[in-house]
Structures are given as C-alpha cells and as structure tokens.
Amino acid sequence: MSKKLRIVPLGGLGEIGKNMMAYEYGNNILIVDTGIMFPENDMWGIDYIIPDYQYLLDKRDQVRGIVITHGHEDHTGAIAHVFEEMQAPIYATPLTLGLLEVKLARRGLRDKAQLNTVQAGEKVEIGPFTVEFAHVCHSIPDGVALGITTPVGLVVHTGDYKFDHTPVDNWPTDYAKLSEWAGRDVLALLADSTNADKPGWTPSERVIDAAFDKVFSQAPGRILVATFASLISRMQQVGEAALKHKRKLAFVGRSMQENAKMARQLGYLDLPDDLIVPIDQALDMKPKKVVLMCTGSQGEPSSIMGRLATGRNRQFDIQKDDTVVLSSHPIPGNEEIVYRTINRLFQRGANVIYEPIEMVHVSGHASQEEMKLMLHLIKPQYLIPVHGELRHLRQHAALAEEIGIPQENVAVVENGTVIEFEDGKMTVGERVPGGYVFVDGAGVGDIGPSVVRERESLARDGFVVVNLLVNRQTGDLEAEPEIVTRGFVFARESEDLLEATRQEINKTLQGADGNIQKQLEKKLKSLFYDETKRRPLVFVVVNEV
C-alpha cells in the first residue's frame, strides 16, 4: 500500500476546493463537504452546479465517510447527489446534520443514510483518518474546522471561518484546540481564502445589532428583513431586535420556516415562543408591531422578496411605510438583479435599507489579518489555499509569504490537481477530472459546453427556420417557403427582410446544383448579416416531393 496522502480538490466553479474535497490514503477516501454553486450569468438556463466527482466513482467502495463542515448550501447542497452514488456514513455537528436531514428527506434518502452527530471538540475514526472537530465562527452556528490525523501527519482543514470575538451565539472559536494542533506539528493547512483581498479584520456579526436597532427605531410601519434561509444567526439577531422594540416576528416561506423550526428545536435559535407568530396573524396586526423575515436578498425572481418587488406575491403586497432590510451582500454576478429589486421596492412605496446605507450585513469570512492569525495559530509546514478563485489563492499565498512561509511550501492549484504528501514532502501531482457538472431541470450532466454555446448563440441572435417543398423533378417550389424566426427580428416590422429572404431563396434554387440545403443556409446567413449585422442560427429544411 502506498504511503502517500493524496488531497484532491473537486468541483467548484472558479472557486477551488470549496464545494468538495477528497483525502485519499491507500484504499481509503474521506470526503469533506458536498456543496453546490450557482451558475454564472452566461451559463444559460443552468439551474445549479454540482462538483464533478467522476474521479471517485470507480473508487466509490473506498469512501469511508463524508464530513460536512457547516450548513451552508455551498457545502451541503449536493449531499443527495453524492449520497446516491456513494453511501458512506455522514458526520456533522447537530445543526449541520439537521440541515442535511431536510435535504436527504426531500429526495427520499433520509432512511438510507447513516447520520452521525459529532459535537465540536469530539473526534471520530474514519478509516485510517482520525478527524477532530474544532468550533469556528462563521455566519451560521455550529461550524467546525477539522484536524485530520493521517498516517503521514496532521492536516488542518479550516472550512469557512472568521475570528468573531462577539459572535451572536456567544461561542467563540476554539483557539485552544487550534493551538493544540499546532503543538502536534501540523503538516499542512488548507484554509479559507474567500476574503484574501480584503485588508484588516472582518467585523463581528454583532455590529449588525446597532444597525438593526437604528432601523427598528425609525421604521414607521412593517419591517421586512430578507436574508438567506440558512443564516440562523441573523434570525437570532432579528428576533432580539423585535423583542427589544416590542414587535412580533413571523417567518415567511417554507425554507425559512423549516430552518427556524429545526434550529429552535436543536437550541441554536433562542427566542421566546410568544415572540413568534404565524404570518396570517402578523398580517392582521398593526404594521408597527410586526417584523417579517423572508428569503430573496439576492433578488431571486421566485423568492418572496423577488415576488414582492414585482407585485406577484399572493399572500400580501408591499405597502407604503414598509421598511425593507436586505441583510446580505449581492453574490458577484447578482448585483444587477439585486439593485433592480431595490429600485422596484422603492417604486412600490417601501423604504429600502441595504449596505452601504446601513451596516445590515457583514461577511462571514476571515479578512487578511485573520488569515495571518490562522497561519500563526496553526504553524503549518505547508499551506494549500482553498475556498476562493485563483486570484484569492494567489493573494493568500502572498500573505503567507509576508509572515515567512517559503513560497515553495505553498501550493496554489486548480480543481482536479492532486497534491501528494509522502515522507513529509509535498508534491503537486497528476490532474484528474475536477470541474463541475451542470444541473438543468431533471438532467444532471447532460448539458455540456456545446449546448450552452448553442444557447449563447440563440440568446444573442435567435434563429431562422426555412421550410421548403420542392418538386423532385423540376426543382421548383411547390408552395411558398415557410419562414419561422424567434429572437432574431420583430417579424411584424421586418416584411422587407422576409421579402428579401424569399427572393434569395428563389434565386438560389434557380442556380442551384448539388446540396440545396447547405447552399441556401450559407446564402441566407450572409443575407441576414448584411441586412442586420446579426448572425442567427439558420436551418433550411428541404422536402422533396
């Protein structure tokens, strides 16, 4: 058996090792995280993206366990896809496991899965790996960093973290455990690089309280707070502000309600029973007495806030004197739709509070000084920056250099690049498939780049289909050509172009020999480009009779 530890960052869209990582020793594989990513604006029609775990499919029997570091979608969202392929035991802290259970249950997999609750501070044996869980702060409670003792040494995997000294759940990072790991000589650190280009420290989640307090003091009517359904600590903060300002709190929408219920049952959301009212009751109360919490902080058209912005919400509408708080940052690429949502809410009479108007959101990820602190706490021999785009990993490497880690001990790699450790030495190994897989409707992976390119072309200039009925003997048209266009020109105003198309067809048919279809497609493409400077897809169908 090989004495090598192989670390394989899998999946992630631009971001490296964020959604899924594999640790491999001999015939034993440990998976860390199973997340999804949202498509970029030019990934036309794609619903979401899962890691490309092709590399593991031949070795599925070697997977000894799946450990999830915290409950956010980009670390949990693909659990059902992964579990359908690899039925390994799943390990997580209670809140994370609660969120995973909801996902597995929706796909009918709850009973098949072996779910293991691990408390922060505990450790589990998974094949040849001993995995210790250390509590870290993030924007969801119960996140952990992992200390993975492997036959070649101790590897620390931070997961998403920031060093919040006043976290909402009053549970600071387990510095003692991190330092204790350092005392055992850490071979390698895999650390979150998300904010590697942000100087200084990320503010504590607590700074949001002051902003909420101001907003709650001034709001003349209802308050609607939009955020992510998994941002449990934000629910706690909104609940505390509601208590202080004598408002009742209603959760709107299924995912908010389910997550709030589960978090309260597990004790991660500590709010009195009589604070929380059903939405029906909230809508009957005086506006100044209620707070509604819902999804849609990214302007998603199908979310509650997205529907409120366009007047398509069934149960209630935005009304004058509503104060809407968007308690999140736009995810890069979502800026346009978020700002459009804000403008529409203003149009409907709401006052909208968002960053930078008030500090109603802070990042959940460490900034540069925290990343340096992590390096000093863990004192690793090698650093593998993960969780970030290439630009962030490079910046993380530069920070490590600043504090004295030699650059040859830092591996900046892309997804699918195997990093190997043997005899205390790190080498960058082979490339394996490690990209991402598109999920579109019911299809997983059936849409590849070629279909996306077709969609891109259709989105840019549309298409034209010309249907011809041609006499086999004479070569003459038996009927007027039928021309269908979509996304190319506005047909009612393009009679001249259609007439020119018909003339071109007749002319080409008269002079044609050989493949009429190809000749005509070529002629029409250049006609359309000359007339419109657009390049629609052109299909000619020739029916010979």
Next chain:
Amino acid sequence: MSKKLRIVPLGGLGEIGKNMMAYEYGNNILIVDTGIMFPENDMWGIDYIIPDYQYLLDKRDQVRGIVITHGHEDHTGAIAHVFEEMQAPIYATPLTLGLLEVKLARRGLRDKAQLNTVQAGEKVEIGPFTVEFAHVCHSIPDGVALGITTPVGLVVHTGDYKFDHTPVDNWPTDYAKLSEWAGRDVLALLADSTNADKPGWTPSERVIDAAFDKVFSQAPGRILVATFASLISRMQQVGEAALKHKRKLAFVGRSMQENAKMARQLGYLDLPDDLIVPIDQALDMKPKKVVLMCTGSQGEPSSIMGRLATGRNRQFDIQKDDTVVLSSHPIPGNEEIVYRTINRLFQRGANVIYEPIEMVHVSGHASQEEMKLMLHLIKPQYLIPVHGELRHLRQHAALAEEIGIPQENVAVVENGTVIEFEDGKMTVGERVPGGYVFVDGAGVGDIGPSVVRERESLARDGFVVVNLLVNRQTGDLEAEPEIVTRGFVFARESEDLLEATRQEINKTLQGADGNIQKQLEKKLKSLFYDETKRRPLVFVVVNEV
C-alpha cells in the same frame, strides 16, 4: 406662449436623466447630453442602448442646441443617432468636442454638424436660454456644470462631478462660479446622484499615484495598464509614473491611440514626445523598460485585455513576470467577467493588481459629503436628483432633507416624467415616452421586449423543430420525421428522447383530427417537460403532399 419651463429626463437604463435631458420653454428646446448605456446581462444580444427621444421627434425643429457636459460615453455615445434626427448646433468644451468629432466623423456626419467650442467660464445664448459653463472635476478633464438662465429662473445642472482638490490636471472646480450662481438665486438644481449611498468624500484622483508608484517599483517585467479609452487623466498618471520609473509608454488599440493623440494635440495630455513609443518598438524593448496601456478593464471579450486573457491577441501574449493593472471598478453586472479575466491572467503567469489589492482606481463621482457641499454652494430652492437609479435619487433626497431642504421641494421622478416650473413653483407633470431603445447590430429600436423574451426563452431551454411530410389523403407520414434541436439537449446522448418523440408523433398523427400542428406541438411540449423538466420552444412544420 406658455410661461412654463419643462424639464424632461429622457433615456437611461434604470438611471434617471443621465444620458439625455431636455429643457423646454415654449417652442424652444435645449438638449443636454446624448449618451449610451450598456445592456444588462438579461438584455440578450443587445449591443448598446440609446435614450428614447421619441418625445422630441415631433418637435425636432424646436431644438435650438445640444450641450454636452463631458466626454464620457454615457454622455456622448449617442451623438450620431441624435444628430441624424435633429441637426441642431452642438456646444462643448474643447476636449469634449474633440471626442464628439471622432464619433461624428465615423458616421460621416462631421461636416454636417455645427460644432461650437465653449471654454469653461464662458457663456452662450441658445434660444431663450443663456448657458454658462463652469469647470468641475471628474475622471476626465474639461467637464462642466451648466448654469442655465431661463425665462423662469436660473437652473443649475451639475453633470458628473466630484470635488477633487488635487486633480491630475491641477484645475480644481470653479467654486467661485458656483457661488456666484447661488448669489443669483438658483431656482432648481439637477445634481449627480451616482454615489448617494457612499458616505464621506470620494478620494482625489491623485491617490492613485502612490499605488502606481508602488506597482512600478516592484514590477519585475512589463507593466500593462487597462482602463477606459476616455480616461485621459489616467493616461497622464500612467505617463508620469513611466517617466519617473524610466519606462517608455505605448498605447495599444485604436480608441486608446486616437484619444491619446487628440488629447495631446489639444494639450489635455501633457507628456514628452520621447516618452511615447509605438507598440512594435515597445515589444522589442526590455520588459522592464515598458508600459503598455490598453482597453479591457471591464473584461470585454473583444478588448485587448479580454483577448490577452484568453490567448487570442494577435500582436503579443501575456508572459511570465508581466504585471497587469486593472485601473477601473467593475460596472455593476460586469463583476463575473472581470474576475474571470483576472483569474485567467493569473493562469497565464501575470501578476494582477486591482482594487482592493491596491488603490489603482477611484470613483469620479461625488460622495455624500460632496453632495451636501454642492447643495450648500448652490443653495437651490428646488432639487431634482438625477444621474442614478431610483435608490440613489431617494438617498440624495434624504441627504437634502438632512441639510434642511424641505421634502416637498425635492422631485424624485423616473425617466419621461416632465417637471414644470411656473411662477416659481415646481410641479410634477405628465409622463412622456422616456425609456430606452435597443441597438442590436444594424438595427435601432427594431428589437423590443418581445424579441428579448424570445431570446431569454431560447437561452434557457433552446428549441426543437419537427418537420413532417404527411400524405394529404391518408394522413400517414411519407418520410421519417426530421427533428432539429439546439440548446435543448445534447443530441448524441439523447437517443431515447428522440425515439420517444418519434413515437409521440406517430401516436398523435393516428388519433389526430383538425389542426395536427397545434396538437402535436402541445403533446411534444408536455413530453419534453415530463422527460427533462425543460421548456424548449417547439415548432412543428407539416408539409402535406
């Protein structure tokens, strides 16, 4: 003749009164600015957007003049479109007029246009309007605010501005003129709202010098600076840094070269002749001795930097030890493509410097404290916030309230809403067309929302065309159905679905009476949805023979 002044904000995509404004008194119209906007991500295939100036077309003989406040695209880019419809004299400061001339010349309109140079500090009579030009700082030299004396009072139009105390051209804002206008009782102020949600002061353009100095000191090889072709002051700063660090400067790309040449001729770019070398010569020099300046700071795929990032630039490639500086902010909506470009440049071996890594760009627009200063300098009776999305205008109104302007004296309106002044009173009047017009290829305005919706649908799920040859008598198929799909499924892996489609066609034809085409389209749509959860456009063409 009416004694009313009518102010009409026209065009602008989300942003109000930014790209074009009309001032109307009786039968006299003054146009201020003629800009373009770039399409949002879901405006599929649209090249750019021009203001909807339909309202002016019936009154084109009443247009007495077109005044342009500064030379950026979003204030000048539609000049040829507007001038083709309305041949009024054009007024601008020398640099702005130089940039307008280039645009008009490209469309063969240079000789038809009456171009009037107005120096900052001068005034011109345009119909019943006396227009005074006051120098303001922005990220391009020679910008002006306008003091428009109308028969009903003095209206001040700021244009884009910031209060830069150490501007690159050493020409500060003309505070004396602004104050002098205040002394004449300003009826209304129309002021830039772009950064209304940014607290404090916008830093001076000069702060960039320090960042450039650091980057130039450390760069081991070539330096490539990407920015907008119209950012003349950035050219000056890069040139000064090159001088100091003993590098030669080459401008790459037509628009950079043309603008640099024109700005040097007019004296707005003050750099010694021997600093500037042609690109061919620069490429032959030692890497440490050159700086290249090019476009593509927004990651545009067809720009120099966009091509360098993907290895498609003809003349030269990115090489190891190149330092690339992106001297701009991503325009909202462009974040994804900008970050992707940065990652690709890193992949190709460059080191990439961008904000927030170093302060290599600052905004050209006033922040909140500057906006308050403008209000105090001008002391207007009424405020009309312009240049910004609705959210910015509301925030501008809130700032005005903070410093004591009553809210009833502030008009927050959308494009196409006429604001009227009569007897010293402001009223919000009728709505006129004031949206925007899509330009796509050679077509201006022929693509409307319905075509864009078709493109959206095509982009999401593609289309399927089914071509049938049916015997008129028997209703039987005379040939196998021909099925063409694009952007829907990957055809080679979808044999089962195509087979199911053929079966559905046969089944439907057998049971069909009436309109076969419609029945089949309906059946196939539901087949496709059931099998794939996607909704492609479906077209059935029935050829009866």
